[in-house]
Amino acid sequence: MRNFKSKSSVVLLLALTTLTACHSELQKPLTQAPAVKDTTSSAQWFNQGKQLAQNAAPVANTQTAKNLILIVGDGMGITTHTAARIFAGQQQGLLGEEYTLSFETLPYSALIKTYNTDQQTPDSAGTMTALVSGVKTRAGMLSVSSDAERGHCGSSQGKSLATVFDLAEQQNKATGIVTTARITHATPAALYAHSPERNWESDNMLPEEARKNGCLDIAQQLINHQQGKQRLEVIFGGGQRHFLPTSEPAGKRTDQQNLTAQWQSLPDHHLLTNKQQLQDADLTHGHWLGLFANSHLPYVDQRDKHTPGLLDMTQAALSRLKHQPQGYALMIEAGRIDHGHHAGSGYKALREAEELDQTVNWLLNTIDLSETLLIVTADHSHTLTLAGYPTRGNPMLGVVFSNDDQGRPETKPYKLTDGGYYTSINYRNGPGAVALQRPSVDPQQALQPEYLQQALVPLESETHGGEDVALYAAGPWAHLFGGTMEQHWVYHVMRHALLAE
Structure with a gap:
């Protein structure tokens, strides 16, 4: 449950979340000019601010973090963030501007620079690598240093970067990934794969140079990861096509390997392909691969009853990870915010952001923030603008x-x-x-x-946007976040919290 280690900060949290009631079903957008009227008086506006000023700052938590949850709204820049706040509030019959997204209630925040070593406006591979490895790298490369050349296997040999999941697994923590994108896509892949090219999701995309020099595709790297001592307990998302041979419908693998079969051949490894299986699974033990779509999960409005949403997968993942006595590290990605923007559809992007809001709201009412470092941020922005003089x-x-x-x-x-x-x-x-x-x-x-x-x-x-993104945090050592920070510094706060060095 929510625990900010300070009575005054709890009072502030309650004040900020008065309008943040969780609703069970996403609704349709407003279809007419605003009919709701704001009846807030001048005295009420003033007293809201006065109450904030009278609250003491939250007490810094310097305990070692047992758990870590890193949440990435892919492409959720500042404008998306603001528009999502208003959009989500309007779905609840409010004017919208006064609404508070669940993660905006977290007591610490910062602005995060997002550039890659070679690009002013970044991509998700380079930015996620910075977040989880503590090192900035080139656009398009996954957890390999910028000494490598993008798309060149030989240049990446010996250039792999350790990630925060490597650290967590060394501490015998359970690790998990939840995403609405393909699990071989850039953001999730940066946690378990090392590749000079993000597009090498299955072997059909490997060039001859990569084959000759022994580079493996990202899906194969996941299977190989599970054969080592450090293994993911949970990975839920889409991307089944990169695990199946071309002899299977929609399969992409030209090596004709069935990686889902390889996964299931490993000890205590299980495969899930639909929502009902996810709900019925005994997640108290074992390693679970959930491939709930051939490519990315459908957008919120396009999912059928067989496809789980972000909240469904998050709840299931936590039900597995919480059984680890040493704690866990979980990455959650709302990956299709980014895709909605690329398609030029503000509606799709904001609906995905609204789902993220609901998921974080559930988490805040479930986890113990006295022992869990929770971080909500974005990997990069988009070119969405919010302007004009609307009422x-x-x-x-x-x-x-x-x-x-x-x-x-x-x-x-x-x-x-x-x-x-x-x-x-x-x-x-x-x-x-x-x-x-x-x-x-x-x-x-x-x-x-x-x-x-x-x-x-x-x-x-x-395209993506190049401006800073927001970060919100609570839990052990979250007070280290503040001001304007380099993106790769986020890793070092997570590392410090896990090790309490």
């Missing part, structure tokens, strides 16, 4: 309704000088790019899940 409570996905000269909400959408409407969230680039003359936004079409927000620069896929 308070403007539907996050809708066209802009502005205020009149007296500050009252207009009854019709704001019309630009080009005669058209516009939305407050847009992209710098991507598939939603428009040409001059800019077409107007249809107010009803803008609210549809498949609508692509308008963008400036036409690209097949919207």
Whole structure:
């Protein structure tokens, strides 16, 4: 359960989470101009701030962390974070701006620089490597140092970087990964694989040079990892295709190996492929591979009853990891926030972020923060913008309704000088790019899940953003987070907390 080691910080937490009630089912977006009115008085606004100022700072916890939970909202930059807050609040009938995401209640925060050693705007492989190894590296490379050349196997030999999972497993802690992406995708793979190329998810992508020099694909590296002394207890996500031969439907492996069969041939190793199996499994012991989709898990709205969500997988993973007397290390990735943005769909990205909010809310009501270091951050940002002058409570996905000269909400959408409407969230680039003359936004079409927000620069896929991302933390040694920090420093706080050096 939540424990911030300080009565005053608990009071602050309760104040911040008044509007953060967990809801069991994600709802549809608002479909009209805001109807909710803010009745907060000037005295109430003032007293809210006064209460905050009167609370003492939380007491620093300098105990050794028994457990570690690192949560990554892939692509959840500051604008995504803000838009998700408003969006999630509006699903609960609020104006939205006053809502508090579950992880925003954590007592420590920082801004995190995200650049790679070779790119100003980073990719997930390089950023995740920095987070879990304590060393910055090149874009596209997984837990190998920047001395290597991307995509060149020979140059990466002897350049592998140890990760926080290596450290945890040396301490005999249970380790687990939960992701809505493929488990061989960059973010999860950085914890168990070492590769100069993130795209080598299965052997069909290995070039001849890599084969000659003995580099293994990422899926094979997972199986080999399990054959050593240090083994994952849980890894849940998608990506079945990279474990199956091309002779199987949708299989990608040209070596014709069935890695799911190899996994199950290992002692006490079990395979899960659907939600019912996950719910029925006895997770008190053993090693569990959950492959719940051929590629990435479907987006929230596109999942059927057979596909578990982020919360389902997190609950199952924790039910396995908590049985380890020495503790555990768990990485949770909301991977499809990133994919929604690449597709130019603010709706998809915000729905995935809302699911992350609900998952963290469950965790905060379940884990003991006196012995668990909990970190919520992003690996990088995206080009999403939140701008214009929409009225308070403007539907996050809708066209802009502005205020009149007296500050009252207009009854019709704001019309630009080009005669058209516009939305407050847009992209710098991507598939939603428009040409001059800019077409107007249809107010009803803008609210549809498949609508692509308008963008400036036409690209097949919207790109990452290069700005800092936010980090929130609680638990042992979380007080070391603050100010603006390099991304690879996050690893060193985790290491310090686990070792209490």
